[in-house]
Amino acid sequence: MHPTVVMSNHVHVYVSQAHKGELVMGAGVDSYNGYGQRGSFHLIERQMAAALELFPVFARAHVLRTWGGIVDVTPDASPIIGPTPVGNLFLNCGWGTGGFKATPASGWVYAHAIATGEPHPLAEAFTLERFTTGALIDEHGAAAVAH
Amino acid sequence: MTRREPAVTADTLRRSPLGHLAAVFAEHSTPAEPSPAGEPSRAAEPSRAAEPSIAAERCARLREVPFLAQLDLQLEPGGPAAQRIAAALGTPLPTAPNSVAEAGELRVLWLGPQEWLVIGPDGSAPATAALLSAALRGEPGSVVDVSANRTTLELSGRTAREVLAKGCALDLHPRAFGPGDCAQTLLSTVHVILDQIDRTDAGPTYRLLVRGSFAQYLSDWLLDAMEEYRHPPLTP
Amino acid sequence: MLLIACPWCGEREELEFHYGGQAHVAHPAEPEGLSDSQWGEYLFVRDNPKGPFAERWSHSAGCRRWFNVVRHTVTHEILAVYPAGQPKPVILP
Ligand SMILES: Cc1cc2nc3c(=O)[nH]c(=O)nc-3n(C[C@H](O)[C@H](O)[C@H](O)COP(=O)(O)OP(=O)(O)OC[C@H]3O[C@@H](n4cnc5c(N)ncnc54)[C@H](O)[C@@H]3O)c2cc1C
Numbered sequence A: 001m002h003p004t005v006v007m008s009n010h011v012h013v014y015v016s017q018a019h020k021g022e023l024v025m026g027a028g029v030d031s032y033n034g035y036g037q038r039g040s041f042h043l044i045e046r047q048m049a050a051a052l053e054l055f056p057v058f059a060r061a062h063v064l065r066t067w068g069g070i071v072d073v074t075p076d077a078s079p080i081i082g083p084t085p086v087g088n089l090f091l092n093c094g095w096g097t098g099g100f101k102a103t104p105a106s107g108w109v110y111a112h113a114i115a116t117g118e119p120h121p122l123a124e125a126f127t128l129e130r131f132t133t134g135a136l137i138d139e140h141g142a143a144a145v146a147h
Numbered sequence B: 001m002t003r004r005e006p007a008v009t010a011d012t013l014r015r016s017p018l019g020h021l022a023a024v025f026a027e028h029s030t031p032a033e034p035s036p037a038g039e040p041s042r043a044a045e046p047s048r049a050a051e052p053s054i055a056a057e058r059c060a061r062l063r064e065v066p067f068l069a070q071l072d073l074q075l076e077p078g079g080p081a082a083q084r085i086a087a088a089l090g091t092p093l094p095t096a097p098n099s100v101a102e103a104g105e106l107r108v109l110w111l112g113p114q115e116w117l118v119i120g121p122d123g124s125a126p127a128t129a130a131l132l133s134a135a136l137r138g139e140p141g142s143v144v145d146v147s148a149n150r151t152t153l154e155l156s157g158r159t160a161r162e163v164l165a166k167g168c169a170l171d172l173h174p175r176a177f178g179p180g181d182c183a184q185t186l187l188s189t190v191h192v193i194l195d196q197i198d199r200t201d202a203g204p205t206y207r208l209l210v211r212g213s214f215a216q217y218l219s220d221w222l223l224d225a226m227e228e229y230r231h232p233p234l235t236p
Numbered sequence C: 001m002l003l004i005a006c007p008w009c010g011e012r013e014e015l016e017f018h019y020g021g022q023a024h025v026a027h028p029a030e031p032e033g034l035s036d037s038q039w040g041e042y043l044f045v046r047d048n049p050k051g052p053f054a055e056r057w058s059h060s061a062g063c064r065r066w067f068n069v070v071r072h073t074v075t076h077e078i079l080a081v082y083p084a085g086q087p088k089p090v091i092l093p
């Protein structure tokens, strides 16, 4: 049983092994808006090719199932977290495909925003306001959606 | 004693992106040699030994056609400049998408509603550029020498279309694509301009114009895709 | 994999195209008269309907021309293809 998650931004795939031995792999995002939740064939094909590049032995494995979800991506690919101009409406969204792993930190700073009505100092740069001020977090490569 | 060095000219210095692969292309364009005696091999089996001609017929052929002149021409079709250029070339600019017009040694490929690629033999770029620029005569448009952008691979033979089908989504069956057709598309993820220049009993001949930095990758891919046709077919 | 009919080249696979987001977002006539939030609205705020959506595509690996498409964002069905600059076709539900 493989003990870690392996991820490669170079060939673009991430893979981990479930307790029953199955491999779970993920990768790209469709370039267009969609609610289909199917996953495009060419993205799946590219992801398989990337996995084989890392682990040629995976060529012997069979695809059991594929799954796609809805990925919420913001214009600068970073999450939006904090209060909004609407009273008592708070946002914690735009996590792309990185929202699980960020949960401890995002929960912490989001709770602060809800309790105080002010963004947590760690998350100040991540409020909705940046799309008015222009202070975008221009780190697409490092952002949550890119793993 | 003085050694006589060959004269250094632009011709002796210039290198095409795939010049170093000429011998490899030639080798892969012939049927594979049967494996040396002693090693188990399908080709060496008695029942197969009499079939080398099948492999020769199946074999696709690949070569580089280096240094073709390529001029990117942009202008408004149907205008006076287009008419002057048609007169200068001796053929109208093709306006049907993805079609080719021939003008003597030149091939004029449709690249877009206001864009063409004029392909000519090695060395013809300056004269053709002068001809086109003169015909453009200051009207909106441009003539740009893009010869160094791409090199050209020529793939031919009865199985050439099958080779392309492994990495190209276009329908290249003769009912859909033939001499006089061209396309800008992807071949194994690489941007190519595909130009079918011929179709004979010996199969189609395609030219693939590919950017220099992608040429080695595309050649590797093509050689791999061609490999199975160097051997007799597998029959159960 | 979408099969998109380029107005010039005909049907080609999605891989040959580049997505350009929502169509018919007009550049403000007088940008200098806008507040920061109005300008931000123009730059960043887009529709995101579940259903027919008019959007821009470019045939980037082909003839490199931009054009508009109405695509259903759930079924991915392409309901219309039309040149950039033309009004959005009326799509019946
Ligand atoms: C294919 C895919 C792969 C991913 N892979 C990773 C990964 O490897 N690592 C990682 O860190 N992240 C990954 N993510 C991202 C992660 O799943 C999300 O960022 C995270 O789940 C978002 O959590 P959330 O609680 O903000 O929203 P959600 O989990 O979307 O929860 C929102 C909830 O609100 C409910 N809801 C919606 N409307 C209403 C309503 N009107 N009333 C009541 N309830 C409502 C919904 O039913 C839902 O349960 C992936 C996402 C996808 C789609």
Ligand SMILES: [Zn+2]
Pocket: C006, C007, C008, C009, C010, C059, C062, C063, C064, C065
């Ligand atoms: Zn096109």
